[in-house]
Amino acid sequence: MKKIGKFLSSMGFAVALLVILAAACALSSLVEQGLTQETYAARYGEGIASVIMALQVNDAYHSVWFIVLSGFLCLNLILCNLIRFPAFVKRWRKEKDPEAVNTAGDLGDTETGSPEQVLSAMRMPDVKRCRTAEGREALFSNRNAIGQWGAWICHLGVLLLIAGFALGQMTLQETVIWGVPGDTRIMQETGLAITIDDFRTETREDASVAQYVTEITVTDPATGKSEQASVSVNHPAVAGGFHLYQNNTGPAASASVVRDGKEIQRKTLLPQQTMAESVLGLEDQPEYAFYFAGVRTMREEGQEERTLYLYDLYRSGVLQQGYYFLGEGSVTVGEDQITFTPRTFTLLVARKDRFAWLALLGGLITLAGLALAFYLQPKALWAVRQEDGKWILRGRCRKGKTLMKEQLEEAVRAAEKEEKQVAEH
Amino acid sequence: MQNTENILFTLAMIGYFAAMACSFLFVSVKKDGFAKAGEALQIVSLALHTGALVLRGLAAGRLPMTNQYEFATCFAWALCFVSLVFIRKYRFPVLSVFAMPIIFLIMGYAAMQSRDIKPLMPALQSGWLAFHVSTAIISYGAFGVSAALGAIFLLRGRIRENSFLDQHIPGEAKLDLIAYRSVCLGLLFLTLTILTGAIWAERAWGSYWSWDPKETWSLVTWIVYAVYLHLRLRRGWKGRAAAIFAVAGFVCVIFTYIGVNTLLPGIHSYA
Ligand code: HEM
Numbered sequence: 001m002k003k004i005g006k007f008l009s010s011m012g013f014a015v016a017l018l019v020i021l022a023a024a025c026a027l028s029s030l031v032e033q034g035l036t037q038e039t040y041a042a043r044y045g046e047g048i049a050s051v052i053m054a055l056q057v058n059d060a061y062h063s064v065w066f067i068v069l070s071g072f073l074c075l076n077l078i079l080c081n082l083i084r085f086p087a088f089v090k091r092w093r094k095e096k097d098p099e100a101v102n103t104a105g106d107l108g109d110t111e112t113g114s115p116e117q118v119l120s121a122m123r124m125p126d127v128k129r130c131r132t133a134e135g136r137e138a139l140f141s142n143r144n145a146i147g148q149w150g151a152w153i154c155h156l157g158v159l160l161l162i163a164g165f166a167l168g169q170m171t172l173q174e175t176v177i178w179g180v181p182g183d184t185r186i187m188q189e190t191g192l193a194i195t196i197d198d199f200r201t202e203t204r205e206d207a208s209v210a211q212y213v214t215e216i217t218v219t220d221p222a223t224g225k226s227e228q229a230s231v232s233v234n235h236p237a238v239a240g241g242f243h244l245y246q247n248n249t250g251p252a253a254s255a256s257v258v259r260d261g262k263e264i265q266r267k268t269l270l271p272q273q274t275m276a277e278s279v280l281g282l283e284d285q286p287e288y289a290f291y292f293a294g295v296r297t298m299r300e301e302g303q304e305e306r307t308l309y310l311y312d313l314y315r316s317g318v319l320q321q322g323y324y325f326l327g328e329g330s331v332t333v334g335e336d337q338i339t340f341t342p343r344t345f346t347l348l349v350a351r352k353d354r355f356a357w358l359a360l361l362g363g364l365i366t367l368a369g370l371a372l373a374f375y376l377q378p379k380a381l382w383a384v385r386q387e388d389g390k391w392i393l394r395g396r397c398r399k400g401k402t403l404m405k406e407q408l409e410e411a412v413r414a415a416e417k418e419e420k421q422v423a424e425h
Numbered sequence: 426m427q428n429t430e431n432i433l434f435t436l437a438m439i440g441y442f443a444a445m446a447c448s449f450l451f452v453s454v455k456k457d458g459f460a461k462a463g464e465a466l467q468i469v470s471l472a473l474h475t476g477a478l479v480l481r482g483l484a485a486g487r488l489p490m491t492n493q494y495e496f497a498t499c500f501a502w503a504l505c506f507v508s509l510v511f512i513r514k515y516r517f518p519v520l521s522v523f524a525m526p527i528i529f530l531i532m533g534y535a536a537m538q539s540r541d542i543k544p545l546m547p548a549l550q551s552g553w554l555a556f557h558v559s560t561a562i563i564s565y566g567a568f569g570v571s572a573a574l575g576a577i578f579l580l581r582g583r584i585r586e587n588s589f590l591d592q593h594i595p596g597e598a599k600l601d602l603i604a605y606r607s608v609c610l611g612l613l614f615l616t617l618t619i620l621t622g623a624i625w626a627e628r629a630w631g632s633y634w635s636w637d638p639k640e641t642w643s644l645v646t647w648i649v650y651a652v653y654l655h656l657r658l659r660r661g662w663k664g665r666a667a668a669i670f671a672v673a674g675f676v677c678v679i680f681t682y683i684g685v686n687t688l689l690p691g692i693h694s695y696a
Contacts, residue, residue, distance in 0.1 A: 015655050022648040029641040029685075061636045165634065208544045233547035234628050245631035349631045356633060363620045370616055374609035399605075402598040 008072075009079035017073050024069070028060035062169075070162060077159045081152060088152050095145035098130045101138040101382045105394035107405045114415045115139055115383035115391040121411040124381050132384055139391075142380035150373025157369050161362030168355035177244070178277075178347040180252055180268050187350060190240035193219040197228070199346040201249065212246050214346045231348055242350040251295045252345035253309060255280045258337045270345060271295060280338070288333050289314045293322070309342055379404060427484060431540070433477035434498070438532050440470025441505070445525035452522055455589045460518035464509075467521065471505050478502060485542045490558040491549055497535035499558070500682070501528045503566030507607070511570055515603050519593050523573035534683075553625035557618060564614035567607045568650075568678045574604035575671030578664070601664050604671050605657060612650045619643055642681035649674045 007013055031040075035058060040049035056063035094100075112118050116139070119127050124141035132138050177185045177194050184195040198215040211232050218239045219226035229237040229244075236243045250271070257265035257280075264284065270277045271294035280290040293310040306326055313320045313331065323331055330339045381395040393412065397404040447463030450456070478498065481489040489495045508524035511517065578600045595603065622640070627633035634640060653670040656662040 011655055011658070015652055018648050018652050018655075022645045022652070025641050025648075026645045029636075029638045029645075033636065204544055206544065209547060210544070211547050211550075234551045234625075236628060236631065243631065245629075247631065351631050353633075356627065359633070360620075360624070363616075363623070367613070367616050367620065370609075370613050374606075374613060400602060402596070402602050406599070 005079065005083075008076060009083050010076075011080070014073070014076050014080065017069060017076060021066075021069055021073065024060065024066065028057055031057050031060075033059060033061075070166070074159060074162055077155050081155050081159070084152070088149065091148055092145055095148060095378045095380065096142055098128050098138075098140040098382075100142075100380055100396065101130060101140050101384055102133050103394075103396075105380075105382070105396045106401050107393075107395040107397070107408060110393040110408055110412055111390050112383070112393055112412045112415060113390060114419055115393060117415040117418065118393060118408070118411045119381060119383070121414060122381055122407060124379075137385040138382060140380070140382040142378070144376040144378045147372050147376030148378045150369050150371070150376070152369070154366050154369025154373060157362050157364070157366030159362070161359050161366060164355045164358030164360070164362050168353045168359060171354055173242070173352040175350050176247070176347055177350055178248075178270065178345055180254060180343040180345050183268055187240065187242070189350075189352070190242065191221060192240045193221060194239070194244075194348075195219065196346060199249070199344060201344070212249055212346070214246055214348060216244070216348075239350070242352045245349045245351070246346070247349040248347035250345060251307070251309070252343045253292050253311075254341045254343050255290065256339045256341070257282060258339065259284070259335050264336075268343065268345065282333065282336055282338075285334055285336065287316045290331075290338065296324075307342070309340065311340060381408070427481075427540070427542070430477045430480040430484070433473050433480065434536075437470045437474035437477060438529075438536065440466050440473060441501075441525060441529050441532060444470060444521065445529055448518070448521040448525050451518065452589075460521075460593075463521055463525075464512065464518060467505060467509060467525070471502070471509065474498070474502050474505070481542070487545070488555040488559070490555065490562070491545060492538070492543070494535055494538035494540050496558065496562070496682075497531055497538060499562045500565050501531040501535065503562040504528050504531065504569045505566075507563070507566040507570050507610070508573070511574075511603065511607060515595065515599075517593075517595065517603070519577065520570070520573060523576050524570060527569055527573065548629045551625050551628060553621050553628065557621040557625055560614045560617040560621060564611045564618055565678055565682065567611035567614065568675050571604045571607040571611060571671045572675030574600060574607065575668035575675075578604065578668035579672070597664055601667060604668065608650055608653060608671060608674070612647070612654070615643065615647055615650070619647065639681065639685045642677070642685050646674065646677040646681050649677050 031052060037049050037053050037058075040052050040058065043049075044052070052058055056065065060066055116127065119139065119141055123143075125143055127139050127141045130138050130140055173189050175187060175189060177187065177196075179185060179196050181196050181198050184193055186193050195217040196214060197217055198213075200213050201209055202211040202213065204210050213230060213232040215228065215230050216237070217226050217228050220240075227239075229239065231237045231244050231246045233246045236245045238244070252271070253269045255265075255267050255269055256263055265280075265282070267280050269280060269290075269292035271292050272278060278292045280292075282288045282290075291312045291314060293312050296308045296310065297305050298308060299305045308324045308326060309329070311323045311325075311331075313323065313333070323329065325340060325342075328339065328341045330337055332338075377397060377399050379395065379397045379400075381393065383391040383393050385391050393408060395401075395404060395408065444463045444466035447459045447466060451459035451463060478489055481495070490499050504524060505528050508520055508528075512520050577594060578597065581594060581597070581600070594600065619640075622643075623633040626635070626640075649670070653667060653674060656670065657667050
């Protein structure tokens with residue numbers, strides 16, 4: 001049991017998991033995600049396609065094995081941080097403990113006549129005077145003890161990040177709202193009514209697109225209150241706890257069915273979408289249906305480019321006739337007159353991720369942990385007075401002793417030089 | 426303005442080439458003067474290069490970091506800047522023997538890209554973009570330096586007999602430590618890059634992480650360097666193994682930067 005715990009919390013296991021995860025991500029990125037087995041078979045052959053499906057590489061980042069691996073990584077991090085917590089506290093105390101003057105340190109011994117000068121040249125703060133166990137005079141100073149928490153904090157951050165991401169994915173609510181100005185949609189998740197008041201594409205002088213803007217009115221049927229909002233790329237709006245993002249646009253058509261001079265039916269059609277969104281079924285003549293087949297552009301000699309709108313009329317599921325219009329156009333079916341008007345649709349994505357804040361917090365903590373671990377490396381430096389009056393400098397810096405030793409030697413030389421100059425005077 | 430920018434860019438490129446030549450002469454002829462000249466040339470070229478970037482930024486009215494050309498030239502700029510910092514801080518001119526060819530190659534890659542200033546598509550008009558890309562550039566520059574240091578470490582064994590190089594290349598422990606320091610700088614900025622990218626993606630696309638190939642590869646790179654950090658803590662993994670990792674990590678960086686755009690489809694295909 002103890003052995004298993006030790007293994008699960010070990011750094012070796014962590015490294016193995018990280019390597020496997022990285023390799024899995026790298027390989028999966030080479031395979032386009034979310035395609036069907038047939039598409040993979042056409043691309044890579046039957047054999048590889050069945051391997052892809054069997055190993056769930058078609059949806060690798062949501063596959064069982066990926067989640068299990070991530071789960072182990074979290075377990076690993078939790079155990080590692082829990083088990084090592086006492087050791088971190090102990091090491092933190094030890095970093096600041098002047099008892100160090102009785103130890104050899106890891107920089108070797110360096111002799112000097114002016115320890116205070118060297119300590120201050122090394123930017124060591126709050127030098128404490130103390131005595132060694134043998135009663136020798138000693139100086140001790142340390143800095144950046146806090147930095148040793150970096151790894152612990154970083155691990156905590158990674159854990160929160162993964163937790164925030166996973167919880168967010170599990171509880172994510174997402175829906176789309178699309179239409180043309182004038183349309184109102186009910187958001188099932190919140191009961192709010194979203195009316196699209198206006199949609200515009202803002203362009204620059206060179207005709208490139210500067211921004212897509214949808215103006216909406218959000219009405220709460222329960223209270224009758226309504227609020228206006230504007231949604232554009234990079235500027236989402238908030239409604240009922242959901243964020244609304246400007247996601248897509250394109251050609252659409254409004255269909256209006258008129259009988260005896262009265263409009264009896266109206267619908268916005270998207271081109272070549274799923275049936276419900278691109279088909280107009282005539283309510284009073286259910287055997288008939290129009291399908292919005294999309295748009296084509298054409299250009300004749302010496303003329304500007306023009307856009308054709310294509311509609312197919314079906315009767316009992318059988319194609320009767322195709323129509324195309326350059327702009328608005330009408331078709332008569334029995335007593336109904338159907339008028340199609342070209343429009344531009346806007347599509348908003350509404351999302352509610354309750355745990356995005358946790359992922360962000362995790363990310364910031366990870367960042368803070370890394371900054372601590374890398375840029376506040378704990379250092380200690382002490383000097384012990386010898387019988388001949390000279391001092392022996394010793395120190396400790398777990399992660400940068402080569403550089404610290406170099407700096408120390410330089411500081412000692414500089415102090416000696418200064419001493420000499422003072423003596424010559 | 427674009428003309429002046431082009432002239433400055435070309436001058437910087439010539440300067441980098443001359444600096445590279447000086448660094449090669451420095452190790453082959455073994456005269457300290459070449460190291461000094463190389464460093465001076467590097468500083469001058471960096472200044473010219475900075476001028477080109479500033480002019481471009483002024484002409485475009487934004488940070489010049491949004492297409493392949495701009496990103497490549499900024500990448501070379503950062504590599505030059507970070508390597509200069511390390512050369513001066515650790516008194517280590519030999520680093521430029523390895524850094525300058527990489528800088529020169531990336532400048533060459535940049536020179537082959539289109540230099541037209543195009544207006545930004547709406548998704549790219551965000552303050553987070555500037556932050557995201559500038560942190561990426563620093564991070565890539567630092568990883569480039571660590572890869573150069575790793576390469577020096579690995580080749581050092583072969584040239585140990587050479588007393589001149591012995592004098593100018595730090596000992597193994599110090600080399601390893603400097604490479605570690607530059608990986609630290611790189612990883613810290615890569616973390617910032619991923620964070621700012623996620624915040625921006627959330628605003629632009631509604632989802633802060635969507636496993637797009639570029640995102641995935643930046644995560645792979647991040648993990649590779651996290652593994653590097655952990656391995657270094659184990660006995661026997663400092664030095665040679667760490668140096669190999671530093672070089673391999675940079676291969677991931679380059680793949681994230683160039684390979685993903687050319688080989689894999691995704692929403693990052695514009696940058
Ligand atoms: C998944 C499980 C992980 C485990 C079990 C683990 C374990 C450890 C251990 C035992 C240490 C040594 C701590 C010390 O004594 O100073 C360490 C250091 C560290 N770990 Fe992790 N780690 C994991 C994942 C990560 C990840 C994903 C990162 C992200 C970058 C990370 C970043 C660090 C850093 C920055 C250090 C300090 C290294 C240095 O300062 O050179 N760890 N880790």
